[in-house]
Amino acid sequence: MDNKLETEIAKIKARNARVELDKKWETSWTRRLCICVLTYFVVVIYSFTIQKVSNIFLSSLVPVIGFTLSTLSLKFVRKIWEKRIKK
DSSP: OHHHHHHHHHHHHHHHHHHHHHHHHHTOHHHHHHHHHHHHHHHHHHHHHHTTOOOHHHHTHHHHHHHHHHHHHHHHHHHHHHHHHHO
């Protein structure tokens, strides 16, 4: 019984550590800056293309594409950030 209890406590501690890291990531300046930079680049690229075509449906895609790119690429940035935080 003690071994099972110790295992459960270890699982809870590991989960708590992951939750703490998630909280730090969500409020980190690294994450915020990456979202800003990626969104900026999407808007710049979009601005060069939109001069040729003016379409409400196309212009509605800008925030969606910016957000999607930021969430996809931030996984890579987060792994680097986590390694730096854990030192």
